Amino acid sequence: MPAAAELRVRYAETDQMGIVYHANYIVWMEIGRVEACRCHGVSYAEMEADGFFLAVLGVEGNYHAPARYDDIVRIETMVSSLQSRMMEFSYAMYRASNNELLFTGKTKHMFLNEERRPTRLSEKYRAVLAAAYAADHPA
């Protein structure tokens, strides 16, 4: 079961086509994964304070229907892959009012240490993300 977060579309996020500008969904994926981590017990702010950074290696997104100003968007986020130095999240976004699918996407990340070099997570964070992965992939 994916972790869910909600946000309301800001006027600043629209463009002159009258819909949400496409790059904002990339920002929204960040909100999705941070809330997914939080809901599994990991604060990303704390993770950075502990010296672990989640660098973005890749993003991809597909646009199914446009979000509009003032819509409430529900973001469902899953841990789709977890390796020793990398992980992936996948996302689906819906218009909350009618459950219409708006966007699907993925992001790929590498764990970095304070010197911004590839590293392994400490056991504390690793265990939580592994539990999140397991929750999203029942046997």
Next chain:
Amino acid sequence: MPAAAELRVRYAETDQMGIVYHANYIVWMEIGRVEACRCHGVSYAEMEADGFFLAVLGVEGNYHAPARYDDIVRIETMVSSLQSRMMEFSYAMYRASNNELLFTGKTKHMFLNEERRPTRLSEKYRAVLAAAYAADHPA
């Protein structure tokens, strides 16, 4: 030969990791394709005024090295596919000072009319984009 555009990284585009926030490259791809169109003789602003909209269907991006505040970034853009109702652009971004590759990406688009329904481009625009495609794909 791809069309090239340059921009200077804004302070607003950095994040607390001390590098450019990853969603900005998605905005920069837009700048790349608009300048690519302009350099082939198509103003996107005019194209919208003529009732053609280039809706974004998909984006993907890979991050090779981080851009930093005040860097000059060179964006090279190519028309990588041109069909009757859709097209794709591909992009490579470099730090101008040392030609380091920062980012590669693609965007996929559908042509929409003023009612925001799929449409074919008028001959005027089609011819120019076809020439751009041909220039990027010499026989």
Next chain:
Amino acid sequence: MPAAAELRVRYAETDQMGIVYHANYIVWMEIGRVEACRCHGVSYAEMEADGFFLAVLGVEGNYHAPARYDDIVRIETMVSSLQSRMMEFSYAMYRASNNELLFTGKTKHMFLNEERRPTRLSEKYRAVLAAAYAADHPA
């Protein structure tokens, strides 16, 4: 009593100084006034659908302490002036965790019609905003 809204600081909103980039507070004022209107019974999205636009004539802001990534920010918004064709909102923003004052600001607006010309609000909207003004300014 001012209307209150809350938001959580996004990673995208930080800059390389390690704090929230200052222009984001201007976006947050927009969120504050939209939520203030909503909490007084006016949906700004509906207001635009009814042909009334709230153009921004002026903004000002003073920065008291920096908001940081993942902070919850509380925005208190008041209708500080209401005239026939113009209105002003004033704002105070606090870090929710410790009630520290972060930012105070004002925005000045003109009512525009669908042709984007100055207009008076319809009685429906006027009455609600007048009630909001009165609530914020008890005799």
Next chain:
Amino acid sequence: MPAAAELRVRYAETDQMGIVYHANYIVWMEIGRVEACRCHGVSYAEMEADGFFLAVLGVEGNYHAPARYDDIVRIETMVSSLQSRMMEFSYAMYRASNNELLFTGKTKHMFLNEERRPTRLSEKYRAVLAAAYAADHPA
């Protein structure tokens, strides 16, 4: 004579009113002052590397006419006040195609050191900013 910078309006900077979203002018003021510093011989990136930060204490802006997508905007920036620990810039923005005034604004700054505490600039930077102030305020 104020220092001038130019930028082209990005699609991302428009909103559903069909004009530039108002918070972007605050970002553009940052571009204006950085280019003004550069044109007087100060790189703000270097200044930060040397341990001096220009924190924003206050902003204000007045909107005279809307910038639109693809417009070229000319930003004229002046040093309007220079004190031992603080300074102010003032800005005027014009549509380059017809010299129409779009926006006027001011920002107020405090110099901070690496510990983010108020400080005085080193003589190197002070002299350049004083020259910029003098150039903008002939006797």
